[in-house]
Amino acid sequence: LNTKAQEQMEQHLNSLTKPFGSLGLLESLAIKIAGITGNAQPNIDPAMVVLMASDHGVTVEGVSAYPSEVTQQMVRNFITGGAAINVLSRASNASVQVVDIGINGELQLPGLINRKIRFGTNNMVQGPAMERTEAVSAIEVGIEVAQSAIQKGARLLALGEMGIGNTTASSAMVAVLGQLSVDQVVGFGTGINTDEKVKKANVIKRSIEINQPNPADPIDVLAKVGGLEIAGLAGIVLGAAAARVPVLIDGFITAVAALTAVRMTPACVHYLIASHQSVEPGHIFVNKLLGLQPLVNLNLRVGEGSGTAIALPIVRSAIKIANEMSTFEQAGVSGS
Amino acid sequence: LNTKAQEQMEQHLNSLTKPFGSLGLLESLAIKIAGITGNAQPNIDPAMVVLMASDHGVTVEGVSAYPSEVTQQMVRNFITGGAAINVLSRASNASVQVVDIGINGELQLPGLINRKIRFGTNNMVQGPAMERTEAVSAIEVGIEVAQSAIQKGARLLALGEMGIGNTTASSAMVAVLGQLSVDQVVGFGTGINTDEKVKKANVIKRSIEINQPNPADPIDVLAKVGGLEIAGLAGIVLGAAAARVPVLIDGFITAVAALTAVRMTPACVHYLIASHQSVEPGHIFVNKLLGLQPLVNLNLRVGEGSGTAIALPIVRSAIKIANEMSTFEQAGVSGS
Structure with a gap:
């Protein structure tokens, strides 16, 4: 597994406009797939x-x-x-x-x-x-x-x-x-x-x-x-x-x-x-x-x-969350 | 609820090429939506x-x-x-x-x-x-x-x-x-x-x-x-x-x-x-x-x-199963 891609994914997920960790298993899935594919912006299609x-x-x-x-x-x-x-x-x-x-x-x-x-x-x-x-x-x-x-x-x-x-x-x-x-x-x-x-x-x-x-x-x-x-x-x-x-x-x-x-x-x-x-x-x-x-x-x-x-x-939703959601900075949303 | 549409849906599901009841909650969902909509071939889109x-x-x-x-x-x-x-x-x-x-x-x-x-x-x-x-x-x-x-x-x-x-x-x-x-x-x-x-x-x-x-x-x-x-x-x-x-x-x-x-x-x-x-x-x-x-x-x-x-x-898959799967008769598959 590519631990660097996993860490990049985890950091990115934590910057997105949602409470920390609030997407539960979707977040774990995105991190896992980043590790498998060695890509912090992975794709599972086709x-x-x-x-x-x-x-x-x-x-x-x-x-x-x-x-x-x-x-x-x-x-x-x-x-x-x-x-x-x-x-x-x-x-x-x-x-x-x-x-x-x-x-x-x-x-x-x-x-x-x-x-x-x-x-x-x-x-x-x-x-x-x-x-x-x-x-x-x-x-x-x-x-x-x-x-x-x-x-x-x-x-x-x-x-x-x-x-x-x-x-x-x-x-x-x-x-x-x-x-x-x-x-x-x-x-x-x-x-x-x-x-x-x-x-x-x-x-x-x-x-x-x-x-x-x-x-x-x-x-x-x-x-x-x-x-x-x-x-x-x-x-x-x-x-x-x-x-x-x-x-x-x-x-x-x-x-x-x-x-x-x-x-x-x-x-x-x-x-x-x-x-x-x-x-x-x-x-x-x-x-x-x-x-x-x-x-x-x-x-x-x-x-x-x-x-x-x-x-x-x-699984696809987990990937899309990582690839498409706005960060707190982009959206101008206050953190906790 | 329309119990007639529910019964029609249940009968139809039992005629499809799969073991009886083997689609579990997908089958219950399809029956429920038939009852809600009063349609044995329901649609939930848009x-x-x-x-x-x-x-x-x-x-x-x-x-x-x-x-x-x-x-x-x-x-x-x-x-x-x-x-x-x-x-x-x-x-x-x-x-x-x-x-x-x-x-x-x-x-x-x-x-x-x-x-x-x-x-x-x-x-x-x-x-x-x-x-x-x-x-x-x-x-x-x-x-x-x-x-x-x-x-x-x-x-x-x-x-x-x-x-x-x-x-x-x-x-x-x-x-x-x-x-x-x-x-x-x-x-x-x-x-x-x-x-x-x-x-x-x-x-x-x-x-x-x-x-x-x-x-x-x-x-x-x-x-x-x-x-x-x-x-x-x-x-x-x-x-x-x-x-x-x-x-x-x-x-x-x-x-x-x-x-x-x-x-x-x-x-x-x-x-x-x-x-x-x-x-x-x-x-x-x-x-x-x-x-x-x-x-x-x-x-x-x-x-x-x-x-x-x-x-x-x-939910959409449950509906599609009902609307698109073949029956035992259509597919020439032996029942149990």
């Missing part, structure tokens, strides 16, 4: 949501409220612009890039980036979700997608995901990485009932038991009980942080991806901004592990990057 | 921030971190576009209308609406802040300003305020209206210290003691320990609710104004949307009395309507 989609073999265990085919169906919906993330990102003036990193089916759609590593993961109850080399390849895809987006001009990357079954993988990952009990971190996903939640927790426990992922080795955790979109999103964080571009996290799944990146390269944590607090209980634990405080809590549990699109105008 | 400014005689007691002249200086700043509310409302595509309802000085500025009732209030420690007839006139100004804004096309009104000393008046009002202890509701305002806060609480206690405002008579409370901008903003709520236009509340002061309107006409409460949770402790009590849950908590304490401008894109 902003891009990178939405990674893949399938999960564990869905055969009945862990989700929706059938596995919904992953593909929703990807079509993203491409035609009718999903929540499309509406919300249009409203927030962000573009959406959809990446097939492991959908279980052949998809050729205009605008869909095909970086498929494999046709979904294996059922992690019966062995590793994927090979270690596949997890590494998925991370590399994420790094490359981030680099390419930034080269095309993106100044902020927001994380989005689609993958029926991915709260199951994410819960397994955070239980291992955070050394937490499965029952603490498992939730209702897209809308299972209490009995199904018990089953989901048992599936996760068996997956961890059979695979014995090593908490100290984030790639081992990714490969054994993770997912391809989670690995790809971890790569986005690594690629963005290396280029000093801020990353906006969505809900539980993208937060687990960010945690995975931070476990690989701890300095990444400074480049992360948490957008919203999801309904999934595991999300609170991940935010605690990351030391992040989400900007909004609207009881969202739709994923796709929806929370980032909601939070983006707040 | 949105306007009505910022009422006035002075408070009680400032001579040293209750604020800033001198009383800052009210006028900031009004000039609003008109030239350099204040926080200007930057934030430009970012959120809302207009700002500034009303002088009781500034202690002659101001002739382009775009400033002059509806001055008197040159600031009296010092409420020594007697009523204003006459009852003046409080009524200020409420009437608010109703008229709301009617005029709506006639010019505004579909959502957001409340903003400026008035050095107005957290003192608001704290007094909520202590009386909510029958709460002054120490519970008094806060640091724009940035006084702990000793000054004790002094502020004593000033409020003496004001209540000498004036004996009647908790069952909101106009009596307004006149004795309130303020002209608070009365005007209560009028905005009354005028907007009568025209079935949603009202976005900012922080503590505007929430007290909304509570005053609700005590006059209880049905007004259905037309209110709380934007942000302010740092002022009294705000929590007012929200509890109103039964409202703010959309964001960013530790703001700048006033001016700043929280409404931050929350406006969220």
Whole structure:
């Protein structure tokens, strides 16, 4: 982080026509982004949501409220612009890039980036979700997608995901990485009932038991009980942080991806901004592990990057405050 | 409220390509606005921030971190576009209308609406802040300003305020209206210290003691320990609710104004949307009395309507979700 740009930003904010510190988290955000970008007059536009989609073999265990085919169906919906993330990102003036990193089916759609590593993961109850080399390849895809987006001009990357079954993988990952009990971190996903939640927790426990992922080795955790979109999103964080571009996290799944990146390269944590607090209980634990405080809590549990699109105008406002407000001197206003 | 439009909205939201209820508060907001406007495809644009400014005689007691002249200086700043509310409302595509309802000085500025009732209030420690007839006139100004804004096309009104000393008046009002202890509701305002806060609480206690405002008579409370901008903003709520236009509340002061309107006409409460949770402790009590849950908590304490401008894109997103998302049927996505 560029501490000089941070200090310049802080001094500038204190000269603006408002009570000292009265813009709260907007001021902290502006300072953080100055530090990330090394620019005391930063800019986060154009902003891009990178939405990674893949399938999960564990869905055969009945862990989700929706059938596995919904992953593909929703990807079509993203491409035609009718999903929540499309509406919300249009409203927030962000573009959406959809990446097939492991959908279980052949998809050729205009605008869909095909970086498929494999046709979904294996059922992690019966062995590793994927090979270690596949997890590494998925991370590399994420790094490359981030680099390419930034080269095309993106100044902020927001994380989005689609993958029926991915709260199951994410819960397994955070239980291992955070050394937490499965029952603490498992939730209702897209809308299972209490009995199904018990089953989901048992599936996760068996997956961890059979695979014995090593908490100290984030790639081992990714490969054994993770997912391809989670690995790809971890790569986005690594690629963005290396280029000093801020990353906006969505809900539980993208937060687990960010945690995975931070476990690989701890300095990444400074480049992360948490957008919203999801309904999934595991999300609170991940935010605690990351030391992040989400900007909004609207009881969202739709994923796709929806929370980032909601939070983006707040991040943009923080920047605009710094760039556009008058100082006490300019406006002739008496200080306290 | 139009319950038919609410039901239509709820049914429509349940047909959209997302897990049932997964857009949380965005869905509740869309249903609420359908009920307010009587339209299952509502629109809240153009949105306007009505910022009422006035002075408070009680400032001579040293209750604020800033001198009383800052009210006028900031009004000039609003008109030239350099204040926080200007930057934030430009970012959120809302207009700002500034009303002088009781500034202690002659101001002739382009775009400033002059509806001055008197040159600031009296010092409420020594007697009523204003006459009852003046409080009524200020409420009437608010109703008229709301009617005029709506006639010019505004579909959502957001409340903003400026008035050095107005957290003192608001704290007094909520202590009386909510029958709460002054120490519970008094806060640091724009940035006084702990000793000054004790002094502020004593000033409020003496004001209540000498004036004996009647908790069952909101106009009596307004006149004795309130303020002209608070009365005007209560009028905005009354005028907007009568025209079935949603009202976005900012922080503590505007929430007290909304509570005053609700005590006059209880049905007004259905037309209110709380934007942000302010740092002022009294705000929590007012929200509890109103039964409202703010959309964001960013530790703001700048006033001016700043929280409404931050929350406006969220409200707009809720509407856009309803108006623009695909249904399961349209997108060919399997249900749960």
